[in-house]
Structures are given as C-alpha cells and as structure tokens.
Amino acid sequence: MKHESGEKIQYTKRWFAYFDLLGFSDLVQQKSISQIMPLYNKALDQLERSPEEKKQQGIYVSWFSDTFIVYSRGSKAEDFANIEHVSRLFFQHLILNKIAVRGALTFGELYSQQEKNIFVGPALIDAYRYGEGVNWLGFILTPNAINRLEEVSLPARERNFYRGVTDETLFKPGIKGPISAFSFNNGLVQGKNPYLKALSEMRAQADPKFQEKYDNTISFIQKYA
Template sequence: MDDTPYKKLRYTKRWFAYFDLLGFAQLVRTREIQSVLPIYERVLETIEEKANAKKSQGIGYSWFSDTFIIFSKGSSLEEFGVIEQIARLFFQKLILHKIPVRGAISYGNLYSQQEKNIFLGEALMDAYEYGEKQNWLNFVITPSAAMALEKLEFPMNERAHYRLITKSGVITHPGDKKIFAYAFNNGTVNGINPLLKALRSMKEVSPKEQGIKYENTIEFIELYGWISHNNSMQSNAKASAD
C-alpha cells in the first residue's frame, strides 16, 4: 500500500477537546426535524465562532452528529491556552443557550487528516472516555493534560477557572487520579451567575431521570462558582494536599 500521502502528517502530541450534546439522540428520535435543526445550527455557529478565528494559530475543529472536537497543531503551553479558552467559551455559550453538553480536554498523541475527517490516537480516546463518564453537565481536564501542564510549570491547582472534583459519583472513570473541572466562575450579572440560572431552568424541563446530572452540576457551582481568584487557588491547593 502506498502511504505517501500520510508521510506529511504527524502523529504527535497535541491538546484535544471533546464535547458531546446530552440527550441529542433522544431529541432526534422524538421530535420533528424542523425543531431539532435550529438547535444543531446554533451549536455549529457557536463552534465556528469560537474556533474559526483561531485557525491562524494552528487550531482545528470538526464535528459529527452530536460530537464536536477542537485540537491544536502542537503541544505548547500557548496552544493549551488557546484550546482551553475556545473550549470554555464554547461550553459557556451552549449552556447559556440551554443546550446540555459535557466534555473533556486531554493531551496525547493524535493523528489527523481533516480533509477526510480522520482522527486517531490516545488524545481522542482519553478525552472521549473522560467526557462520557461524567454524570453532570461540565467539562474536565483529564489527568493526561493535568500532568502535561504540571511539567510545563502550569499546575491545575493554580488555575482560576478550575476546581478539583471531590464528590464521588460525578465521574465514574476508573482510577484514583485527581481530576479538575470547570467551576462556572467567570463572573456574575447583577449578582446572579447566568450559567447557574440557565442550568436551573434546564433542570425544570429535563426528563426526571436526568435530574441527578443537573443536581450534581448545581451543587458544584454553589460550592465553587462564587470564589474569588485568590481564594480559588487557596481552595485548590488545600484540596490537592488532602
């Protein structure tokens, strides 16, 4: 087999963000396509708005059905910063539009051939496994990414927007490694956290069996989503030491 076209492509370390829409399959099965398409189009507009502007910095993105991915060209700390910002803004906007979503940011080898929509590697599998094992609406920094950031002297327990998960049952991925999650703490509007308000509204109309996902998320925000930058670092440092 002639593998010449693949010689120009690198299987290399990268930052990788994975998101999937919760309940989208059920939505497609139970509602008219005319009511589903506007939701899907809004998600596509959001990822294009957040990720397309960063293409010049080597950022790529793709999607299939209810899955959306964002990935870097390389493994630098600067590229993590761009991926993290896009992922966080993408997640926030979907929640504010009351679209349930969860995901993960990972680090590892990734092979991509975007023209043919081919993506393979440990970065994808890691993000997928941690993303799918969450029993709430949020996104996490996987241990692979946290360890890579530690080596770059950018430890997660000093990051303003992330908190260590301490409650059991929120994530069921095997292992005892520490996992950090987004704290929904980008600020308030007139003293109200708009993300928390959106989640409470979403819970009211969600299927009863999905209630625990919203309860876990709301509890996490109420615990950490109001802490100031300085207090957040102290809180994370204490939790990491426990």
C-alpha cells in the same frame, strides 16, 4: 508506516477537547428536524466563529452528529491557552443557551486528516472516556492534561476558572482523578450566577433520567463558584 500518498503516518502530541450534547439521540427520535436544527445551529455558530483566527492560533475544529472536537497543532503552553479559551467559550455558550453539553480536555497522541475528517489516537479515546465518564454537565481537564500542565509550568491548581474535583459521586465507575473542572465562576449578571439560572431551567424541562446530572452540576456550582 506510510500512507499510500507516501506521507509518513505518525502520531503527534496535542491538546484535544471532546464535547457531546446530552440527550441528543432522544431528541432526534422524539422531535422533528425543524425543532432540532435551531439547537444544532447554535452549537455550530459558536464553534465556527473566527475560523481564520483559530487557524492562526493552531486550533482546529470538527464535528459529527452530537460530537464536537477541538484540537491543537502543537503541545506547548501557548497551545493550551488557545485551545482552552476556544473550548471553554464553546461550553459556556451552549450552557447559557440552555443546550446540555459536557466535555473534556486532554493531552496525548493524535493522528488527524482534517480534510477527510479522520481522527485516531489515544488522545481521542482519553477525552471521550472522561467526557462520558462524569455524572454531570461539566467541562473538565483530564489527568493527562493536568500532568502536561505541570510540565509546561501552568499548574491546573493555579487556573482561576478551575477547581479540583474529589467528589466520587460525580464520576462513573472506573474514572479516576486527578480531575480539574471549570467552576462556572467567570461572571455574575445582576449579582447572580447565569449558569445556575440556565441549568435550573434546563433541569425543569429535562427527562427524569438526566435530572441527577443537573442536580450534581448545580451542587458543584453552589460549592465552587
């Protein structure tokens, strides 16, 4: 199929990460815009950092409302290394700044038009499904990502900052593994895990309907970090 400009429209296999801010719609309804924007700007500041460096690495970012995406130009091992680094730093930054976020990194087919903010394809659907399908605040590698990592000789089980997840209470119905998750284990502050401190403080202020997600995340950290 061709676009009206004559450009051939086709999917490209890429690495694709999806993030959303937990409880953002409730925040919009309950808070003034002056209270919302500082939180939102913190997220954007991290995502927009070093834009030229990201482009040189073949990494692109976009966002709309409470949804943020990061995707690669290519499908190779080095593309994974670049997108994983950018995505994990984004996730870490938000959690440490007490901004509730969850995300998923997958591999699959994607059609994009960055200038028109158009993103279509199985990769987006897969990342959204898994990002929304876990009952906690985590950053995960989907089964499609794990399979691709095996193909490019970067097995997920050998990633220092990730652990395989088998606890079904962390998944919503219909979500299947294997799943590997960021283990919150890449640094201590005065001998303590900074993510655990941030999440415990966030839980104390959270809407009761979200507290199970915080409990699950804290339990995961205590088990794996």
